[in-house]
Amino acid sequence: MECTVSWTGALGTRSGMGFLAETGSGHSLVMDGAPDAAQPENGGLNLAPRPLELVLAGTGGCTAYDVVLILKRGRHQVTGCTVKLTAERAEVDPKVFTRINMHFTVSGQGLPGAAVERAIAMSHDKYCSASIMLAKTADITTSFEVREA
16 A cells, blocks of 8 residues: 655645645545644645544544445445544644544444444454554544434
């Protein structure tokens, strides 16, 4: 796996703290820093997600992917899966994630709560590389609800 991240600020773009990521799979995404009122030249313009927001989003995508796949492999009729991640960070540098809650809303036809709970646990404990990595610094909790669809 590889990714190249390039600073776009030197190119005269709108934000002095913008970055372009180009992934090994051929996709691109833009990141930007938060505005800095005290030193505007050191801040972004809030034109794109912050890098750590993308870490959180990637973790959500990783675990949601696992949950859907595990349920589908169990022949459950999944029609939707949303995970809302809420995180807290350390007060001082490095401002790592210290707490993350993942709340899953899983929709389907006749989905047993026990199957959803098991899929979340399997993702959290075995399959989701991102959440397992973040668990080295963050206390990760999960909750879920099942909706009939």
